[in-house]
Amino acid sequence: MTAAATQVPALTLAGLGFTYGATAVLSNLDLEVYSGEVVACVGPSGCGKSTLLALLGGHLRPTRGTVTPTGASRTIYQDGGLYPWLTVAANVALGVPRAVDDRARAARVADWLARSGLADFADHYPHQLSGGMRQRVELGRALVADTAVLLLDEPFSALDYQTRLSMRRELAATLAERPRTVVLVTHDIEEAVQLADRIVVLSARPATVRRVLTLPPGRPRAPNAPGVADAEQTILEELGLS
Amino acid sequence: MPSRPVAPLWRWTLPLAVGATLVGAWALASATGQFPRGTVPAPAAVARAFATELRSGRLLDDIVASLYRVSFGFAIACAAAIPAGLALGRSAVARAAFLPWVNFFRTLSPIAWIPFAIIWFGIGDAPAIFLIFLATFFQVTLATLGASAAVPRVYYRVAADLGLSSRQVLLEVTLPAILPQLLVALRVAIGVAWMVVVVAEMIAVRSGLGFLIIDARNGLRMDLVVVGMITIGAIGIGLDALFARLARAPMLRWGSER
Numbered sequence: 001m002t003a004a005a006t007q008v009p010a011l012t013l014a015g016l017g018f019t020y021g022a023t024a025v026l027s028n029l030d031l032e033v034y035s036g037e038v039v040a041c042v043g044p045s046g047c048g049k050s051t052l053l054a055l056l057g058g059h060l061r062p063t064r065g066t067v068t069p070t071g072a073s074r075t076i077y078q079d080g081g082l083y084p085w086l087t088v089a090a091n092v093a094l095g096v097p098r099a100v101d102d103r104a105r106a107a108r109v110a111d112w113l114a115r116s117g118l119a120d121f122a123d124h125y126p127h128q129l130s131g132g133m134r135q136r137v138e139l140g141r142a143l144v145a146d147t148a149v150l151l152l153d154e155p156f157s158a159l160d161y162q163t164r165l166s167m168r169r170e171l172a173a174t175l176a177e178r179p180r181t182v183v184l185v186t187h188d189i190e191e192a193v194q195l196a197d198r199i200v201v202l203s204a205r206p207a208t209v210r211r212v213l214t215l216p217p218g219r220p221r222a223p224n225a226p227g228v229a230d231a232e233q234t235i236l237e238e239l240g241l242s
Numbered sequence: 243m244p245s246r247p248v249a250p251l252w253r254w255t256l257p258l259a260v261g262a263t264l265v266g267a268w269a270l271a272s273a274t275g276q277f278p279r280g281t282v283p284a285p286a287a288v289a290r291a292f293a294t295e296l297r298s299g300r301l302l303d304d305i306v307a308s309l310y311r312v313s314f315g316f317a318i319a320c321a322a323a324i325p326a327g328l329a330l331g332r333s334a335v336a337r338a339a340f341l342p343w344v345n346f347f348r349t350l351s352p353i354a355w356i357p358f359a360i361i362w363f364g365i366g367d368a369p370a371i372f373l374i375f376l377a378t379f380f381q382v383t384l385a386t387l388g389a390s391a392a393v394p395r396v397y398y399r400v401a402a403d404l405g406l407s408s409r410q411v412l413l414e415v416t417l418p419a420i421l422p423q424l425l426v427a428l429r430v431a432i433g434v435a436w437m438v439v440v441v442a443e444m445i446a447v448r449s450g451l452g453f454l455i456i457d458a459r460n461g462l463r464m465d466l467v468v469v470g471m472i473t474i475g476a477i478g479i480g481l482d483a484l485f486a487r488l489a490r491a492p493m494l495r496w497g498s499e500r
Contacts, residue, residue, distance in 0.1 A: 059399050084496035085418040127496045
């Protein structure tokens with residue numbers, strides 16, 4: 001699914017600005033994220049990418065402009081978003097909406113654990129898992145809610161390279177099965193190019209949209225897929241790194 | 243550099259061997275008349291006093307009296323201190339107003355309160371419980387505040403995403419998140435409470451292990467004084483081991499293994 005196919009806005013940012021104390025973090029950001037689209041935000045380190053995601057998730061209020069979400073969202077954090085005092089199954093169960101009754105909740109958790117290959121680890125605690133498994137559980141806790149919008153804050157950056165690649169593949173497969181609107185904040189240009197339909201390049205702080213790149217359909221993209229090398233080169237140029 | 247762990251067998255035999263050596267040296271010194279008369283009782287005299295006190299039931303009564311005062315004072319101190327620490331953690335104004343006073347009273351020795359404890363509460367359990375409350379309340383308040391300040395912000399963002407109510411956030415996020423750190427503080431606090439109860443019982447009551455010691459001294463029964471000391475030390479180790487064991491519960495182990 002690509003942006004062009006639907007064009008129904010799921011998230012609208014209009015003139016968005018955020019100032020923390022005397023520091024302007026974001027300035028005059030305009031962007032529409034369409035339903036079912038994966039948008040990656042890349043930018044220089046410390047440019048306010050995580051602040052942008054906190055605004056999209058409703059954890060911060062904009063000091064200027066507006067964020068208009070069309071429904072609930074779930075955020076997946078870099079590392080440590082799981083509750084360490086709860087087992088894998090209990091962490092995932094927390095993700096199921098409150099309205100769901102206990103039996104249906106348990107069934108949904110068991111189904112997700114089985115599909116993600118974590119059934120044997122249901123009673124383990126997060127500190128007993130590898131980094132990749134922990135991120136899979138985070139993903140699970142967000143996915144069992146079935147919200148239309150997923151916000152990913154550097155979700156795989158704490159993982160080793162091989163695990164990162166397989167997690168990207170898993171995410172792409174999950175989105176192919178059940179399309180959702182995704183905003184992915186990452187410092188990893190390769191990750192952005194492999195997973196996103198569009199890439200928003202942000203400027204240094206106060207961040208504003210420098211450029212928006214649209215990629216050819218199909219994700220995850222192989223490193224030699226058409227458009228990948230060009231997109232990576234363009235982003236590096238925009239960030240002044242080439 | 244961390245040293246290598248000790249094999250399980252040695253963990254029991256080593257301290258017993260050290261204890262046996264100390265008692266052996268004590269017995270030898272007593273038998274050969276190294277201590278001036280009446281200053282240090284012989285191990286055999288202490289053992290006999292132990293047996294007599296146990297048989298008469300007096301020792302057990304004193305243990306129960308001391309443990310009751312400590313657990314009651316400690317429980318009400320925690321019941322008040324944990325909510326107080328959480329409230330301070332939530333409000334910068336409350337911290338500015340109260341934190342210097344919490345520190346003021348925390349560093350004030352509970353022993354200094356003994357005159358007031360007796361004037362206000364008379365003789366009996368109440369003054370001892372009051373002193374234990376003072377000895378632990380301020381410590382546990384500060385520990386709760388410190389632990390709640392250390393809870394990662396991401397836990398609260400996740401809670402907001404999951405739609406938890408403020409009551410659920412308190413019970414299902416904040417409390418379990420502070421528990422491992424809080425338990426360490428409670429372990430220290432119960433040790434202090436146990437020390438304070440002995441002092442309180444020397445002055446304000448006529449039962450308990452502290453009273454046993456002061457009463458034995460008044461009768462020049464140094465063998466009984468040692469019985470009291472050994473009992474106090476053994477129960478202190480037991481209380482500490484209890485809290486150490488709690489910290490190994492599955493839902494708390496993350497605090498030490500993360």
